[in-house]
Amino acid sequence: MRGIVLGFFLICVTIAISISCRAQELPRRGFLGIKLENLTDDTRRVMGIGDVKGVLISGIIPNSTASEAGFRQGDVLLSINGMPVSSPSEAIAMVGGLKGGEPFRYELLRDKKKIDTSALLKSFPEEHYPDLDVLYSAVNSVAGTQRIIITKPKNKRRMPVVMFIGGIGCYSLDYALDTSVSEIQLLNLLARAGYMCVRVEKPGIGDGAKNCKPCNSISFMQELDGYVQATLALKKRDDVDSNAIFIFGHSMGGVMAPLVAQKTNIKGIITYGTIGSNFLEYLMKTRRTVAQAYDMSPEETDDYIKEFCECAGYYFVDKMTTAEAAQKDTNCRDYLSVFDDRSRAYNDEMYALNIPALWKPFGGKTLLLWGESDFISSRDDQQIIASTINYYHKGNAEFVTVKNADHGMHIAASFQEAHASPGPYNPEVGKTVLAWLQKQ
Numbered sequence: 001m002r003g004i005v006l007g008f009f010l011i012c013v014t015i016a017i018s019i020s021c022r023a024q025e026l027p028r029r030g031f032l033g034i035k036l037e038n039l040t041d042d043t044r045r046v047m048g049i050g051d052v053k054g055v056l057i058s059g060i061i062p063n064s065t066a067s068e069a070g071f072r073q074g075d076v077l078l079s080i081n082g083m084p085v086s087s088p089s090e091a092i093a094m095v096g097g098l099k100g101g102e103p104f105r106y107e108l109l110r111d112k113k114k115i116d117t118s119a120l121l122k123s124f125p126e127e128h129y130p131d132l133d134v135l136y137s138a139v140n141s142v143a144g145t146q147r148i149i150i151t152k153p154k155n156k157r158r159m160p161v162v163m164f165i166g167g168i169g170c171y172s173l174d175y176a177l178d179t180s181v182s183e184i185q186l187l188n189l190l191a192r193a194g195y196m197c198v199r200v201e202k203p204g205i206g207d208g209a210k211n212c213k214p215c216n217s218i219s220f221m222q223e224l225d226g227y228v229q230a231t232l233a234l235k236k237r238d239d240v241d242s243n244a245i246f247i248f249g250h251s252m253g254g255v256m257a258p259l260v261a262q263k264t265n266i267k268g269i270i271t272y273g274t275i276g277s278n279f280l281e282y283l284m285k286t287r288r289t290v291a292q293a294y295d296m297s298p299e300e301t302d303d304y305i306k307e308f309c310e311c312a313g314y315y316f317v318d319k320m321t322t323a324e325a326a327q328k329d330t331n332c333r334d335y336l337s338v339f340d341d342r343s344r345a346y347n348d349e350m351y352a353l354n355i356p357a358l359w360k361p362f363g364g365k366t367l368l369l370w371g372e373s374d375f376i377s378s379r380d381d382q383q384i385i386a387s388t389i390n391y392y393h394k395g396n397a398e399f400v401t402v403k404n405a406d407h408g409m410h411i412a413a414s415f416q417e418a419h420a421s422p423g424p425y426n427p428e429v430g431k432t433v434l435a436w437l438q439k440q
Contacts, residue, residue, distance in 0.1 A: 026145050029207045030101075030121035032062020034071055035086040047076075052109060053086045054078040056285060058067045061177065062423075069119035078389040084127040124207075125176040127151070127184075132191050136207075137274055139233050141226035143203035144212030144279030148230055149174060150154035151187055152239070154195040159196040160244035161234055162187070165227055165253030165260075170215035170341060172206040174201040182409035182425040183250075192357070195437070200230045216342060220349035231264040243267065246437065249274060251377065251407065255350070258358040268365040268440055270433055273374045273407050276388075279351045283312050289375035293419035311335045316351045356388040368437045369429065371405030373412040376417065398436070402428050 044052060054076040060067050077085050081104055085091045103119060103261045108115040127134045127149075135150040152159060164187060166173055175181050179188075187197035203212035203226060213222070227247075235242040245266045249257035254274025259270065275282050288307050290302035311332035314325035322340050325332035339347050359366075366389055368382045382399055389397035402412050405426040406418035 011270065014028065017099060026136075026147060026207055026211060028126070028136060029124045029209070031061075031064050031124040032121065032248075033061035033066040034077070036061035036077070036086060036091060039076060041046075047112075049076065049109065049112060052076065052078070053084060054109060055085055055088055055091055057108075063122075063125075065119055065122045068122070069117075071108070071268070072110065074110075077106065077115070078109055079105075079107040081105050090161055127176045127190070132188065138208070139200070139226065139230045141203065141212075141229045143218050143222050143226060145208055146203055146212060146226045146230075147174065147201040147205075147207040148350075149199040149201070150196060150235075151191045151198075153191060153194055156194065157239050158241045159194060159239055160241050160246065160267075160437075161196045162190050162229070162246045162248055163198040163200065163231060163234070165200065165247060165252060165256050166202070167250045167251030168342065170202060170205060173201055174206045180273070180424065182429070185425040185427070185431045186248075186409065186433065189427075190434060193434055193438075194232075198230065198234060200227055202226070216366070217342060219345035222348075223346070224256055227256055227260045228263045231260055231266065235261035242278060244440075246270060246440075248272070248433070250409075251275075252350075255353065255355060255358070258362050261362045262358075266364065268367070268437075269362065270367045270369065270436070271382070271385070272369045272429070273371060273377035274368075274381065274385070275377065276355055278355065279315065279353075280309065282378065282381060284309055285378040285380060286376060289378070293375040293415040295416060307331050308335050315339060316347070319348075322398060356384065359385055359388050360392050362389070363393055364396070365440055367433070368397060368399045369402060369432060370399070371402045371407065371409065371412075371426070371429075373405060373414055373418040374407040375415040376407035400432055400436075402426065402432060405429055 017119050035058045037058045039054055039056045043056060044050065056267045057071060057073060057075045057077055059073055060071055077091065077353045079085055080091065103118040103120055105116070105118045126136065131154065133152050133154055135276070137148045137150065138145050139148055142357065164173065164183060173183060175184050187199070191197045201208055202215045202223060204214040234240050234245065246268045247260060247266055248270045249255070250272050251274060254271030257269045257271060284305060287305045288301060291304050296304060307329060311325050311329060314320045314328060314332060315322065315336050322333060322336040325336055368386050370377065370382045370414050386397040386399040404413050405428065406412040406422050407424055408422065409429045411423035412418035
């Protein structure tokens with residue numbers, strides 16, 4: 001598991017974009033720059049620190065507040081501004097309201113000795129490329145103010161747009177600390193080919209943490225509104241060809257895409273590893289590929305699929321909580337934990353969708369991509385969407401598989417490799433997308 005990188009608000013970044021003034025005034029968060037882990041009993045015993053409460057600093061990000069202030073890997077963070085810290089999530093909640101550009105006090109335990117001192121917060125880094133402009137703006141939605149990150153060619157007007165919508169998790173698309181990730185590699189390829197590429201952060205994520213409802217509390221339709229408002233705002237920009245807006249929907253983003261299209265006028269949709277059937281059917285199909293990725297035996301696979309689908313039925317059909325389902329089958333707690341990362345309203349609204357019906361009204365072109373080593377999504381689901389689109393709009397959908405690509409667009413030769421040791425970004429994904437876009 002990657003450590004948690006803490007960030008704080010620092011300065012207001014205002015970009016000249018045709019979005020309301022209130023939305024423009026979203027500050028770039030500050031950057032403490034530490035990776036945290038829970039302090040376990042075993043760790044306390046090895047360190048000889050008894051029952052000390054705090055969080056273990058497992059890494060320091062270079063050029064951050066922490067690195068300049070002298071934080072060290074192996075330190076234990078005890079308090080921030082006099083408030084005790086006992087878990088990474090508690091630390092994040094504690095510092096979320098702090099303003100950047102001012103000193104904050106912190107207490108560390110190092111070599112069994114306490115250090116009580118202060119430091120100034122630095123700004124969270126921004127992406128910079130010699131041949132591309134990167135703009136940080138924002139948009140207002142029903143959930144609050146959300147960050148928009150735009151990457152575009154320099155000195156070009158009236159560009160086509162590719163707007164990226166991510167998967168189900170509450171994760172950030174602000175990757176200034178690691179531009180090698182698949183999303184950045186894909187979008188930068190398209191930007192260098194002449195497209196404005198747009199990332200919309202989920203509500204409550206990244207710079208919008210204190211300006212939005214938390215991501216894990218909003219509904220499916222509330223999240224959808226952010227992508228709709230971002231699309232409408234993009235259409236007002238002078239440097240955007242409003243008749244050439246495409247959406248790239250990754251995983252659950254591919255379910256969001258046709259819904260955005262129903263509320264805006266976009267030219268085309270690209271999906272990668274999305275869902276095309278009712279959610280219980282999707283779960284049944286992909287539990288088999290998950291079992292393959294984990295090298296389960298045939299009898300283990302059969303038990304796993306049966307138990308998982310029974311648990312999903314308790315949750316989605318019988319409307320039980322994870323805890324209630326676990327009373328019927330203890331395995332349900334592990335199987336259903338992923339759904340607890342989102343709200344009950346999100347999951348219920350998502351489950352209620354008739355996904356083929358979402359695609360019926362869309363008259364634009366669609367490219368459906370599936371990595372042949374993607375065990376998280378189903379090849380069959382991509383084919384269902386393609387068949388649905390072509391049933392109502394003959395010839396509008398194209399289904400393409402990408403060899404040696406997993407769900408995260410990484411290089412992987414099999415389901416097993418995708419699970420155990422996927423490689424870096426697979427550039428064939430971007431090449432396939434760009435070739436399709438250039439034909440539209």
